[in-house]
Amino acid sequence: MATAANANKQSLKVGLIPGDGIGVEVIPAAKEAILALGSDIPKPEFVDLAAGFEHFTRHGTALPDETVQIMKEECDCALFGAVSSPTRKVVGYSSPIVALRKVLDLYANVRPVISVAADSSQKPAVDLVVVRENTECLYVKQEELKFTENGKEARATRLITERASRHIGQMAFEIAKGRPRKHVTIIHKSNVLSVTDGLFRETVREVPTLPELAGKYDDVTIAEQIVDSAVYRLFREPQIYDVMVAPNLYGDILSDAAAALVGSLGLVPSVNAGDKFIMGEPVHGSAPDIVGQNIANPLASIRSAALMLRFLGYTKGAERIDRAVEEVVREGRELTPDLGGKGTTTGVTEAVLKKI
Amino acid sequence: MATAANANKQSLKVGLIPGDGIGVEVIPAAKEAILALGSDIPKPEFVDLAAGFEHFTRHGTALPDETVQIMKEECDCALFGAVSSPTRKVVGYSSPIVALRKVLDLYANVRPVISVAADSSQKPAVDLVVVRENTECLYVKQEELKFTENGKEARATRLITERASRHIGQMAFEIAKGRPRKHVTIIHKSNVLSVTDGLFRETVREVPTLPELAGKYDDVTIAEQIVDSAVYRLFREPQIYDVMVAPNLYGDILSDAAAALVGSLGLVPSVNAGDKFIMGEPVHGSAPDIVGQNIANPLASIRSAALMLRFLGYTKGAERIDRAVEEVVREGRELTPDLGGKGTTTGVTEAVLKKI
Ligand SMILES: CC(C)[C@H](C(=O)O)[C@@H](O)C(=O)O
Ligand SMILES: CC(C)[C@H](C(=O)O)[C@@H](O)C(=O)O
Secondary structure, eight states, X not given: OOSOOOTTOSEEEEEXXXXXXXXXXXXXXXXXXXXXXXXXXXXXXXXXXXXXXXXXXXXXXXXXXXXXXXXXXXXXXXXXXXXXXXXXXXXXXXXXXXXXHHHTTOOEEEEEEEOOOSSTTSOOSOEEEEEEEOSOBGGGOOEEEEEETTEEEEEEEEEEEHHHHHHHHHHHHHHHHTSSSOEEEEEEOTTTOTTHHHHHHHHHHHGGGSGGGTTTTTTOEEEEEEHHHHHHHHHHOGGGOSEEEEOHHHHHHHHHHHHHHTTOGGGOOOEEXXXXXXXXXXXXXXXXXXXXXXOSOOHHHHHHHHHHHHHHTOHHHHHHHHHHHHHHHHHOSSOOGGGTOOOOHHHHHHHHHHHO | OXXXXXXXXXXXXXXXXXXXXXXXXXXXXXXHHHHTTGGGSSEEEEEEOOOSXXXXXXXXXXXXXXXXXXHHHTOSEEEEEEOOOOSSOOTTOOOHHHHHHHHTTOOEEEEEEEOOOSSTTSOOSOEEEEEEEOSOBGGGOOEEEEEETTEEEEEEEEEEEHHHHHHHHHHHHHHHHTSSSOEEEEEEOTTTOTTHHHHHHHHHHHGGGSXXXXXXXXXXXXXXXXXXXXXXXXXXXXXXXXXXXXXXXXXXXXXHHHHHHTTOGGGOOOEEEOSSOEEXXXXXXXXXXXXXXXXXXXXXXXXXXXXXXXXXXXXXXXXXXXXHHHHHHHHOSSOOGGGTOOOOHHHHHHHHHHHO
């Protein structure tokens, strides 16, 4: 895909940030999957890194400086599990995943959503990629609270820049170019947000016409959809989508919506991708309701490891993991309860490892 | 529901704003349905009012002052069809529906989404109401564009006030109280937007504890969901929701998502409700792709008329329309193509009128 391969490396240093809740249960599965690849990738080395709400409650910070420093200075890539959200506003707490995306300049959140067809010769019913801008929109977290005579008033800034929109647009076209359908749908709400979403829409549309990219994306077709109607059509006719490119918050919502179509969030992987760093992350959350029961679905994490490897250029290793996951899902013998099975996290992981 | 009945009136003056596209085809159907009620409501009088993108291109304004003035001074209520969105930024154009909601202080957008069970003795699979704040959030449309050395930067303001959140919160509790399940789910993204969505969440939660409402909502239960996961769960287990209360943009997306669950946007009505005025509006858009073919589904508009009457206190008339629509859908003989039928706008309207 879009980032440079580091195929000549002797070793691959992977930061592991399990975070909170089931993150702690599924990240080890991803580690096992990487280890199972043997010589298809450079020798992996793992380093455990702290982050999360639980770390915040114990140590007063959700993202220790050390975690960021080790990622920046020592790691080739990383895997992030999940973070819990406090159920009330907690002074001083701020989401470590949102912070990591910015501090490592992981400007793209790439979320392939693909269903597993009953028969391996069939086309999957859903096969799309949400390419989500990952650093701006309402995620700049510039908020203020005022006390007025009419009560409290809160304001947040939504930032859309030409630069980030072009960056994510190019990522979307690059990914589309490598797919059979080669089709990009731009998601926006420029009927209301004519300036911010207008800038996003125009900038992404112009990517193929940039002089330095001239001709490169001539075979990629472009469509657009207003976000509310995009969600509606996603459920009614998912096959109209190939690559969906969206500002941060719409991308967040769209990827969860798409996940509902393929049976479970427990299947959907992502990478947070920058030009210098790749961090895999399952799309699901910390799922406090099922923590500690050994029933969390490890497949999203395992697939996130594969996607991360793909972005690093280790296509063969990535394929092996993806095929193994696909077979386990297709066979349906060893699945966690979110997919209607009676299996366990460790059982499903074992089943995948055997097939890798 | 929440607004005062004007049951002693001699006549009911209804503004009709068909707007663009299929709005022009479906609003007449709603008018016919109201006329069919006879003496169950005060004698209806209709006044045709202009608004929309087409009106803008011909006359330079999307919402003539006269339209607003007549609505304010003469009408008891109104029905709005749909507006087209320009496919490129058009200087001077601004959505008339967004403007009308603000200028008439229609602070709540109430969107019941209910599926029609195959057998009238069964419970519908989906039966929820999206209660969407209708005047603020990103819809304040405060946007600015800057030219920097890194290119264009656009910013939008997202406004959440305690006052509007309390207002919409109370509407949600009031609606929930009148329903069998009596359950409110607050939708937010306070894990990222701790100040704005934090204010929304806390303010809505506190509604039942306000001294002037003490005890009133004791029988209503409260839950909350982060918006991305709310959309996911909406598709997987719609039965967990009864009343969903949300800031403006989330409500916009959620109601389209919910509409996908009941077969078609062509079925889903809404009202824009304030303390002094009620405006019905189908949730669907102007659907330029099917304009002029007499195949637009009139049921969302007809149901919007019923919902409007319900809010005005004319419950009996509203029920008659709703039952007629339900029977037509259940019988399945006369349905437009969006519901898999071969019927026409006029044919479906006739079928409903016969049953009213
Ligand atoms: C946990 C939360 C801050 C995060 C987000 O909104 O980006 C999550 O929903 C995701 O999609 O990774
Ligand atoms: C047309 C558009 C401005 C409008 C909105 O976003 O509110 C529409 O999507 C709706 O839901 O009524």
